[in-house]
Amino acid sequence: MAYYIGVDVGGTNIACGIVDDEMKIIARSKVKTNPRGRDGDPPDYAEILDEIKHAVRLVCDEAEIDPSAAHSIGIGCPGTCGNGVVEYANNLKFKNSPLMADMESEFKIPVYLENDANAAAFGEFVAGAAKGSRNAIVITLGTGVGAGIIIDGKIYRGSNCAAGELGHMVIVMDGLPCTCGGHGCFEAYCSANGLIHMTTQASELNPESIMTKMIREDGKVSARTAYKALKQGDPVGKAVTDQYVKYLACGIANAINIFQPDILCIGGGVCNEGDTLLLPLKAAVAERIYTKNSAKNTDIVICNLGNDAGIIGASMLFKS
């Protein structure tokens, strides 16, 4: 039995796991990315490197193996990761940080480094919803819209390891402002924040709706609010979710028209709505794709590894 160590570096936590040959996580550890918890002062590379090392040692202790007995360590990290270096990661203050070399000199086994969205997509590809496909796209509808592209079984990185920014594909030129500084990006409409924005707007226009009452009771708007209102028969909730699905279908149809993958997987919190989201989405995408009449079209499914995709995908990066 071989052991593969996977590390998922996030803005809040560093999650680590030991994965076996059957792609199961057999031990886990979790540490804070910023253990000192200093507000407004993100930790520097040296501090995070120490925490990553600490997480790896913890998980090996948990599994009662020596790190040197593992096959390799794979790390999924925010930002542009190429040639073992984190070129740039905005929320982590990394700049040309040699994470692969530093981890290899510590643990003396091969270390692989990849962008976190790509690593999670690779997890769904090797062990999750996209297993068995050859070309796959994984889109995560979270705070932002992340994406990973698998072509011919490998992560597609482009020429500067920054490819796959489907979230910053413009679907409404001159549309809503996006966190990237642009306007009209897929992310501006289809992230959880995009859905919250649509919900807030509709609530303001419909102060007597069930949805607005719900917001008053909850004291906040979340990405679940419109779906909760929909389930209570609120036409305003339905209008918001219809609008959300329309934008989502637009971006997903673009991805299909460009890539024609075997499978396109969507993940992230919004996907907890299951078929309530998926069925209208599939119908709307089918209307929009250029290959409507083709014998073979892309399957659209919901990711099934949840947060484990990041750890499993990272652990298998040696194959990527």
Place this chain on the structure above:
Amino acid sequence: MAYYIGVDVGGTNIACGIVDDEMKIIARSKVKTNPRGRDGDPPDYAEILDEIKHAVRLVCDEAEIDPSAAHSIGIGCPGTCGNGVVEYANNLKFKNSPLMADMESEFKIPVYLENDANAAAFGEFVAGAAKGSRNAIVITLGTGVGAGIIIDGKIYRGSNCAAGELGHMVIVMDGLPCTCGGHGCFEAYCSANGLIHMTTQASELNPESIMTKMIREDGKVSARTAYKALKQGDPVGKAVTDQYVKYLACGIANAINIFQPDILCIGGGVCNEGDTLLLPLKAAVAERIYTKNSAKNTDIVICNLGNDAGIIGASMLFKS
């Protein structure tokens, strides 16, 4: 010296060439796709197949070689081409037409079949503006917007050989109607027809402009009209070309954010404007890409093989 036969099947003509090891076309032939010229009744597969065979024999006569002495025949054909079969080509009445097998049984040498936009992109990749790159995108701004994607030196076809429809990527949700039946596609704005539409609209709103006078004199609007007006100092011509470049930059920045290729080549009639088009386009794309601050960004250049890209790319399909 080896000889490679390339065939570019178009709606009007079938252009054929013999290409040498230096990627030069050493002999050419051209026949009508529909020699009987029946209006409103497109020729069927058997008729076009005969014309393709005829074009190959003509070019071999011209070069004084026997077809069986050639290395291979490559064919670029409109429509979805997979496994040697034209699955579907709207304007040619093809449906699951076994073009590869029929040509191989005629000429007894290997035959390769590919979508025409992909073949032309491959031509630019092997011998034109994208030569020496690894990942390249070629976008043709013609009657429509065609595209070919080269990943790791190979044509990217997706899982159903229909990938690469960048022209039908929506950039303005619910925008202008497109020939595909959708709305807001890149093609609806950035094809020659898109530019003609913008020019016509601006002319109607500005009946006293230099551009409108030019249209009255020419008796028609073309994709060159706005650029001609721009060169005469017409602010209306400038506004139209600025608007066109804005949409074009939006679609091209999307392609770069998704693929991060080494190079992105644009071709087609509009590109005859040269730097008048290219320089403002590059500036506008630079503003829009997600990797503004990256050390390495995609080069944007104009294709340099013109119509020969189709023949040269087809002739080299055995490498694709």
